[in-house]
Structures are given as structure tokens and as C-alpha cells.
Amino acid sequence: MEKKRPKHLDLLKIRLPLPGWVSILHRISGAVLFLFIPFLLWLLQASLGSSETYSGFKDALASPLVKFVLLCLLWAFLHHFFAGIRYLALDLQLGVELTPAQASSTAVLIVSIVLTLLIGARLW
Amino acid sequence: MVKRIVAGAHDGLRDWLAQRVSAVVMVMYTLLVIAILLSQSPLQYAEWKALFSHQWMRLASLLFLLSLFIHAWIGVHDILMDYVHATGIRLGSQVAVILALLVYTAWSIQILWGA
Numbered sequence: 051m052e053k054k055r056p057k058h059l060d061l062l063k064i065r066l067p068l069p070g071w072v073s074i075l076h077r078i079s080g081a082v083l084f085l086f087i088p089f090l091l092w093l094l095q096a097s098l099g100s101s102e103t104y105s106g107f108k109d110a111l112a113s114p115l116v117k118f119v120l121l122c123l124l125w126a127f128l129h130h131f132f133a134g135i136r137y138l139a140l141d142l143q144l145g146v147e148l149t150p151a152q153a154s155s156t157a158v159l160i161v162s163i164v165l166t167l168l169i170g171a172r173l174w
Numbered sequence: 175m176v177k178r179i180v181a182g183a184h185d186g187l188r189d190w191l192a193q194r195v196s197a198v199v200m201v202m203y204t205l206l207v208i209a210i211l212l213s214q215s216p217l218q219y220a221e222w223k224a225l226f227s228h229q230w231m232r233l234a235s236l237l238f239l240l241s242l243f244i245h246a247w248i249g250v251h252d253i254l255m256d257y258v259h260a261t262g263i264r265l266g267s268q269v270a271v272i273l274a275l276l277v278y279t280a281w282s283i284q285i286l287w288g289a
Contacts (some may be wrong), residue, residue, distance in 0.1 A: 075252065076207075077249075080246075081250070081253060084246045087242070087246065087278055088278070091281055091282065094285055096286060098222070098223060098226055098286075101219055104219045105222075134197050135201070
């Protein structure tokens with residue numbers, strides 16, 4: 051017998067639970083970090099080159115656009131970092147029950163945003 | 175018979191393990207760099223440059239970057255498998271990502287030892 055199951059594949063109608071948000075943001079932040087690898091390598095190269103390239107690196111960091119991009123990358127890194135540690139813990143069967151899994155999802159989302167703002171405020 | 179396609183899935187255990195081992199290496203390097211930055215901030219050019227003149231720092235950084243590239247390959251490979259279904263485009267994207275990561279590897283060595 052064919053079962054009539056509701057299908058909610060409309061992305062705008064799906065209500066994603068918190069661990070789902072952590073998961074999709076983990077994927078998005080990972081993809082963003084991958085795309086910005088050449089930019090980050092270039093920054094590392096400039097910072098380690100000569101004192102001229104280093105001052106060029108400092109000037110680049112002073113530009114509002116670069117600051118904004120780096121702030122976004124900082125969030126992507128922090129989210130990926132904490133969500134990744136959460137997944138490692140889940141692999142070890144730590145916090146797999148519903149309540150701790152929801153609590154750790156909330157913690158990952160909040161801690162990465164708060165740390166991004168704190169580090170961003172301290173650096174600039 | 176199982177139908178296997180080019181640029182499709184293979185045995186996943188090795189990737190699963192490599193993803194996690196590379197993640198742990200990157201966490202340790204991140205903590206090391208944070209500790210160094212906190213111990214001697216604000217960091218000027220001379221100290222930054224001196225830090226990377228140590229062989230252990232260059233090797234640790236290379237280990238981090240190689241872990242990053244392996245980790246990125248597994249993640250991007252998963253993403254391409256999930257969203258790109260046309261075999262030709264998927265294979266092309268995968269080859270492009272591998273070539274890019276190989277270039278990044280050579281570039282990383284140049285940055286760390288050439289400076």
C-alpha cells in the first residue's frame with residue numbers, strides 16, 4: 051500500500067531543529083573556509099615576507115572590506131571549530147541524548163558568535 | 175552487482191578517520207598558536223618572523239596546512255557528491271579541487287621555507 055507521507059522539501063518551510071542548523075552551518079562554514087584558503091595563504095605570505103610586504107599586510111588589514119571578510123572568516127572558523135569538536139564528542143558517544151545534544155548545539159551557535167564579536171572588538 | 179560510478183563513493187572508513195585525525199591535528203596547532211600569541215602580544219614583525227624561522231614552527235605549520243588540505247578535500251568531496259550529480263561536472267570539479275590543493279601545498283612550502 052502506498053503511504054501518503056507529507057513531504058516538506060521546500061527549504062523555506064522546513065523548520066530545522068538546532069542541531070540541524072549547527073550541521074548545515076558546519077558545511078557552509080567549511081565550504082567558505084575552503085574557498086578563502088588562497089586569500090589566507092596570501093596574507094600569511096605577506097606577513098612573513100619582508101618588512102615592506104608586512105606593512106602592506108597591515109594596510110590590507112586596515113581596510114574595512116578586508117576587516118569584514120576576516121570577521122566573517124573568523125566566525126566560519128570558530129563555528130567549524132566548535133561544531134567539529136561537538137561531532138568528535140558525539141563520535142565518542144558523548145552527549146548523544148536529546149537534551150545534551152540540543153544544549154551543545156545552542157552552545158556552539160552562541161559561543162562562536164560571541165567569540166567572533168569579542169575577538170573582533172579586541173583586534174579592531 | 176553494485177553499480178559504481180566514476181567520481182562516486184568508495185570505502186568511507188579511511189576518509190572518516192583521516193577527517194577526524196586531521197581535525198585533531200588542526201585543533202592542537204590552533205591551541206599552540208593561540209598560546210604563542212597570548213604570551214607575546216602585541217606581536218611585531220620581527221618576533222613574528224623570528225617565530226617562523228624555527229624549524230619546529232615551520233614543520234608544525236606545514237603539518238597543520240597538510241591536515242587542512244586533506245580535511246578540505248574530504249569535505250569538498252562530500253559536498254560535491256551531495257549536490258553535483260552530473261558525472262562529468264563532478265569529476266571535473268574534483269580534479270580542479272585536487273589540483274588547487276596540490277598547488278596550495280607547494281605554495282605553503284615556499285611560504286614557510288622561502289621567507
